[in-house]
Amino acid sequence: xxxxxxxxxxxxxxxxxxxxxxxxxxxxxxxxxxxxxGLGMGAAATFVLVFSNIIISMIKGFVPNKIRIPCFIVVIxxxxxxxxxxxxxxxxxxxRALGIYVPLIVVNCMVLxxxxxxxxxxxxxxxxxxxxxxxxxxxxxLLLISGIRELAGAGKIFGLNIVKGFEPAAVIAMPSxxxxxxxxxLGLFNVIKRRDK
Amino acid sequence: MGTKLIVSxxxxxxxxxxxxxxxxxxxxxxxxxxxxxxxxxxxxxxWIILLAIASALITETGIQLITKRKVSVLDGSAFLTGLxxxxxxxxxxxxxxxxxxxxxxxxxxxxVFGGLGQNIFNPALVGRVFLLAxxxxxxxxxxxxxxxxxxxxxxxxxxLKEGKAIEHINYFxxxxxxxxxxxxxxxxxxxxxxxxxxxxxxxxxxxxPLSFIATTGIxxxxxxxxxxxxxxxxxxxxxxxxxxxxxxMATDYVTSPLTRKGHIIFGVGCGLLTAxxxxxxxxxxxxxxxxxxxxxxxPLIDRFTKNRVYGVK
Numbered sequence: 001x002x003x004x005x006x007x008x009x010x011x012x013x014x015x016x017x018x019x020x021x022x023x024x025x026x027x028x029x030x031x032x033x034x035x036x037x038g039l040g041m042g043a044a045a046t047f048v049l050v051f052s053n054i055i056i057s058m059i060k061g062f063v064p065n066k067i068r069i070p071c072f073i074v075v076i077x078x079x080x081x082x083x084x085x086x087x088x089x090x091x092x093x094x095x096r097a098l099g100i101y102v103p104l105i106v107v108n109c110m111v112l113x114x115x116x117x118x119x120x121x122x123x124x125x126x127x128x129x130x131x132x133x134x135x136x137x138x139x140x141x142l143l144l145i146s147g148i149r150e151l152a153g154a155g156k157i158f159g160l161n162i163v164k165g166f167e168p169a170a171v172i173a174m175p176s177x178x179x180x181x182x183x184x185x186l187g188l189f190n191v192i193k194r195r196d197k
Numbered sequence: 198m199g200t201k202l203i204v205s206x207x208x209x210x211x212x213x214x215x216x217x218x219x220x221x222x223x224x225x226x227x228x229x230x231x232x233x234x235x236x237x238x239x240x241x242x243x244w245i246i247l248l249a250i251a252s253a254l255i256t257e258t259g260i261q262l263i264t265k266r267k268v269s270v271l272d273g274s275a276f277l278t279g280l281x282x283x284x285x286x287x288x289x290x291x292x293x294x295x296x297x298x299x300x301x302x303x304x305x306x307x308x309v310f311g312g313l314g315q316n317i318f319n320p321a322l323v324g325r326v327f328l329l330a331x332x333x334x335x336x337x338x339x340x341x342x343x344x345x346x347x348x349x350x351x352x353x354x355x356x357l358k359e360g361k362a363i364e365h366i367n368y369f370x371x372x373x374x375x376x377x378x379x380x381x382x383x384x385x386x387x388x389x390x391x392x393x394x395x396x397x398x399x400x401x402x403x404x405x406p407l408s409f410i411a412t413t414g415i416x417x418x419x420x421x422x423x424x425x426x427x428x429x430x431x432x433x434x435x436x437x438x439x440x441x442x443x444x445x446m447a448t449d450y451v452t453s454p455l456t457r458k459g460h461i462i463f464g465v466g467c468g469l470l471t472a473x474x475x476x477x478x479x480x481x482x483x484x485x486x487x488x489x490x491x492x493x494x495x496p497l498i499d500r501f502t503k504n505r506v507y508g509v510k
Contacts, residue, residue, distance in 0.1 A: 169297075169331035176330070180305070187309065 004129045011133030017110045018141035018182075019189040024110030027101045028142060029178040035158050038146030039139065040094045044087065044102060046135025048079045049111050053131035056119040063120075072115045077106045110138060148181050149173060216313070219400055220273030224280055226391035227445060231284065233374055233384035237342045238288035242380045245295045246283040252299035253279030260308045274313045278302050281321035284381020284441060285485070286328075289340045289349070294332065298324040318492045319452050322485045329485075339377040350377040353436045358481040371435035382438040392444035401448040404460035405467075409443040410434055412468025413475075421476050439471065442484035452492040459495075459502040466491045 017023045024045070031037045055075045063071045084102050087095045095102065105111060114134055119127040150156050153173030155166045171177050235242045257275040261268045279299045286295060302324025310316045329336045341350040351359070353366050353376055366376050374384025382388075395401045414430040421428030433439070447453060447467050454463050467487045474483025 167332065169327075170333075171327055171330035174330065184309070 004125055007126050008129040008133040008136075011130065011135070011137035012140065013137070015134075016137045016141055016189070017113075017134050018138060018145075019186055020193075021110075021113070022186070023113050024108045024138060025182065027104065027108060028145060028182065029175065031098055031101050032142055032146035032149055032178055032181075033153070033173055034097075034150045034156075035143060035146045036094070037097050038142035040087075040091070041098055041101065042135070042139025042142045044083045044098075045105055045108065045111065045138055046132070047083055048076060048105050048108075049114060049135045049138075050128060050131035051079045052076045052111060052115055053119040053127040054124055056115045057122060057124045057127035060120045068120065069112075069116070072112060072120070073106065076111050076115065080105045110134065145178070145181055145185065148185075149177060153177055216274070217272040220277050222398070222400060223395065223445070224273060224277050226394045227277075227280055227284070227381070229387035229390045230381045230384060230441070231280070233387040234284070234288070234380035237374055237383060238340065238380060242288045244292070245286055245288065245290065245380060246280065248292060249283035249286070249295035249299045250276055250279035252296040253282070253303050256300045256303040257308070260304060261312075264308075266312065269313070272313065274307075275303060278307070278320045278324075281381075281446060282324045285321065285325040285379050285438065287336065287339045287378075288380050289338055290335045294328060294335055298328045300324075301327045314451055316451055317496075318489055319446050319449050322446060322489050322492075325485050326489060339379075341377055342375050342383065352376070352378050352481065353432070354475065354481040357432075357436075368431055368435060371432070376436075378436075379438060379441075382441040385435055385440050388440045388444060392440075395444070401444065402457070402460065404457055405447050405453060405464040406443040408461045408464030409447055409467045409471075410439060412465045413439060413472045414468075416469060416472035417476065420472070433472070433475065437475075437482045438484040442471075442488055443467070446485075447488050447491070452495060454495050454498040454502065456499070456502045456504055459498045462498050462502065463491050463495065466494065 011017065013020075015021060018025065018028055027041055027045070031041045052072070052075050056072055059071070059075070080103060083105070084095070087098075087102060114130060118130050122130070147157065149172050150158075151162065153168050153170060155161060155163055155168040169177075172181065231242075231246055235246075253275045254270055258268055258270045260266075261270070279295075279302075282298050282302050283295055286298065302320040305327070306318060306320030306323030307313065307316045337355070338349055339352050339355075341348040353371065370376055372385045374386065376383060392401075392406070396403060414434050417433040418428040418430035419425060421430070421433060443464075447464065454460055467484075470487035470490055471483045474480055474486060480486070
């Protein structure tokens with residue numbers, strides 16, 4: 001049981017998909033303008049990640065090695081479609097805000113990366129907890145980035161005005177601001193990792 | 198035997214030159230432009246310059262203390278960055294603009310790469326572009342010269358971009374600095390005085406500034422007018438930040454190529470980009486973006502203009 005717990009926790013800091021593995025940066029750059037978007041994208045990706053990990057670790061025994069990537073993509077695409085339909089039905093506003101980046105979870109290298117690197121080599125339980133851990137790590141990273149960007153770029157947190165009389169730096173809310181913030185946070189993570197060694 | 202034989206390790210010939218001495222001399226050569234800016238726009242220009250320099254020095258000291266590196270704040274490079282950033286600001290910006298700008302210039306433009314000599318981009322321009330993208334309202338508001346009241350007035354280049362008449366501005370006023378603009382860029386006369394000092398002392402070579410300015414001149418002569426070969430190239434050379442950028446920012450040792458051939462390519466690239474942005478781009482002025490883009494290309498230029506090592510094919 002301890003082993004499974006480790007699979008779950010490693011995704012949060014030690015193997016954080018965004019800051020350590022540097023996977024799935026495309027949606028991270030695109031949707032991290034506001035924390036609501038960050039949370040929505042994190043939840044959607046976590047859902048897809050957990051269920052695709054489970055299914056892929058179930059079918060790993062009889063998927064021929066040569067066509068494993070197309071098979072994984074079909075599994076992932078199924079869950080992305082479910083997510084997208086659910087999101088369209090229950091929170092159309094969020095779906096509009098995330099736009100094309102929901103269907104693009106299909107080709108998110110974090111989901112495919114975990115399928116290829118982990119779920120296709122481990123059993124169902126480990127894959128499940130790996131998916132949960134990675135999903136939480138991805139969501140926390142998105143919340144951190146979008147929190148900094150929303151606060152500095154719009155003066156808000158979760159859409160609420162925080163500081164009065166503060167003139168936000170518009171560049172942080174632009175795509176170049178996403179690259180700046182992610183770059184600085186990646187550097188910070190490297191500093192922390194180096195100190196731990 | 199009256200004379201002694203002195204044995205010592207190399208180097209045997211000493212010169213007083215050092216990075217820090219060059220930095221302070223460049224800062225000195227920028228003094229005429231600053232004084233003319235203060236004279237043209239009044240005391241608020243002085244405050245902006247002082248705040249930008251203070252913020253740059255404090256940021257550099259702070260980061261070096263936090264990261265436990267050697268505090269080298271007195272080498273003049275942070276001072277120069279703050280000074281150049283202030284010269285790139287309009288005289289009516291709120292007081293926190295130079296403070297934030299210098300912080301970004303030093304922290305994001307220089308220290309994250311490892312400090313002096315490691316940065317890819319000119320730090321002062323990183324600060325300016327950050328400010329321009331973040332607070333365009335303040336960064337594109339300029340005031341009338343020599344009135345000492347805050348009466349806003351567009352820069353000559355902005356007027357040109359909007360297709361308005363610019364009759365009240367003649368070449369002589371542009372040369373002296375009697376027009377609206379950034380603190381350090383308006384007076385071409387003062388800038389040329391400082392640049393001549395640097396050129397004569399050999400601290401900068403003529404290759405980058407000349408090729409930069411000449412390319413902008415030729416390109417605007419060709420394309421900036423209504424027809425081909427009717428562009429007002431003298432106006433384009435004398436307005437905006439071209440002279441400041443060409444002599445004092447494109448020639449930054451760290452972010453420009455190493456060889457003479459590379460200098461020419463760098464200058465021509467800067468000139469082309471500046472002219473393209475001015476003639477067809479969305480901004481009235483493009484010197485800072487042009488220099489930053491060519492900064493990014495400098496390592497590539499270096500790779501293709503490497504000098505042949507003696508004795509090697």
